[in-house]
Amino acid sequence: MQTLAVRIWRGGADGDFQRYDVPRRDSQTVLDVVTHVQRVIDPTLSYRFSCRVGMCGSCAMTVNGVARWTCRTHVSKVAVNDTLELAPLSNLPIVKDLTTDMTVFFDKWASARGQFKGDKTRADDFANVVPETPARKAADAAIECIGCGVCYASCDTVSWRPDYLGPAALNRAWSLVNDVRDTAQNERLRAIADDAGCHACHTHTSCAERCPKSLSPTAGISGLKKLSARAAIRGELD
Amino acid sequence: MKPSTQAKLWYAQRISAMVLALCVLVHLVTILYAIKSGLSASAILSRTQGNAAFAAFYGLFVVAVAIHAPIGLARVVEEWLGWRGRSLGIVMLALAALLTAMGARAVWGLYGG
Numbered sequence: 001m002q003t004l005a006v007r008i009w010r011g012g013a014d015g016d017f018q019r020y021d022v023p024r025r026d027s028q029t030v031l032d033v034v035t036h037v038q039r040v041i042d043p044t045l046s047y048r049f050s051c052r053v054g055m056c057g058s059c060a061m062t063v064n065g066v067a068r069w070t071c072r073t074h075v076s077k078v079a080v081n082d083t084l085e086l087a088p089l090s091n092l093p094i095v096k097d098l099t100t101d102m103t104v105f106f107d108k109w110a111s112a113r114g115q116f117k118g119d120k121t122r123a124d125d126f127a128n129v130v131p132e133t134p135a136r137k138a139a140d141a142a143i144e145c146i147g148c149g150v151c152y153a154s155c156d157t158v159s160w161r162p163d164y165l166g167p168a169a170l171n172r173a174w175s176l177v178n179d180v181r182d183t184a185q186n187e188r189l190r191a192i193a194d195d196a197g198c199h200a201c202h203t204h205t206s207c208a209e210r211c212p213k214s215l216s217p218t219a220g221i222s223g224l225k226k227l228s229a230r231a232a233i234r235g236e237l238d
Numbered sequence: 239m240k241p242s243t244q245a246k247l248w249y250a251q252r253i254s255a256m257v258l259a260l261c262v263l264v265h266l267v268t269i270l271y272a273i274k275s276g277l278s279a280s281a282i283l284s285r286t287q288g289n290a291a292f293a294a295f296y297g298l299f300v301v302a303v304a305i306h307a308p309i310g311l312a313r314v315v316e317e318w319l320g321w322r323g324r325s326l327g328i329v330m331l332a333l334a335a336l337l338t339a340m341g342a343r344a345v346w347g348l349y350g351g
Contacts, residue, residue, distance in 0.1 A: 161317060193241035195322070199248050225248055232245035 004079060006033055008045065009087040012094050017085065024082065030070035031059050033084065034098065047098040054212065057148030061098050062087040067153040069212045089153035091162075105149050105168065112169040112197070113188035118181050127181045139178035142171050142220050144213050151207035151217055163196040167207035167217035170198055174220030177227060186236045193228035193237060201225075239322070247309050254306035261299040286348045293349035300341025308334045 002024040007017040020037050031049055038045040049059035054072040061070050063078050064085050078084065092100035120127065129136055151167040152158055158166050173192045176182050192198050201221045208216040231237050272282055286292045308330035316322045 189245075190241045193245045195239050195244060195316075197241070197244075199244050200317075225245075228241070228245040229249040229252075232242040233249065235242075237240075237242035237245060 057146040117184040142175040171217040257302040
């Protein structure tokens, strides 16, 4: 039987790669490979997954140096000479093996005012948002993010500036900035226009290149720069 | 740095970049034309001295450089050296003043001689 030589990161930040030989199967995903190792070879291997069909975003790892959803990545697409190298996502602290601590990642969503804030109650009628308006279309383009962390792990700016809010949090802010029902817009723009916010982005576009949902946080960040500049000129950020 | 200041600086750099893109293009075409035509330095100066359009164009060029360069350099220094805050702002203002003074001297050499 054909086998795959798989190198998997074991341990914490000071860990190392360990080699496992995994049977090669048809239509095999990288998540299938990790699951085989954990169930058949070494039950102490830690990794995170849930839905297995690209809905939850929890199985993202670094596959041959590139952050990907392992459930939606076929081995045939990424294996080089029947070898794979699997590591935890970059730019996040390692808990153990392939599992990262995503606390900082989600804290940054909160710092970027990623929460919706409205002024209606359940007694009010539904908000009427016309789908064809530019703001609704802009929100639509960003709203499908499921928080997998692939963009964050792929961002060079995050790697050399750890306090940078990062593409996912700013993408979330962009979808809310375009939500006409939201009432915390200036507060949000103040949160994302500071030193470690949208202006720290270098437009490398790795986030847009790697996003499994084909979103473009880069475009949203560019939009945030323009909106915050206009708000600053109007004195709304003071 | 305050978010409003940060956003305004980004705007200033964006607009100065647009001005520079135009200025650099015009400047390159001008010097290529002057060299191709075989004009000597004195022949060039005889055309620029007293020419208000030349002075205004290069004056704008200098202002755009004095705005654009310190903002960009400050970002590089912040990221690479971790130096930020008031002291960096003062040094960058001094750089802007230096660029303005040096540029103004050059423009005056072109216009007033």
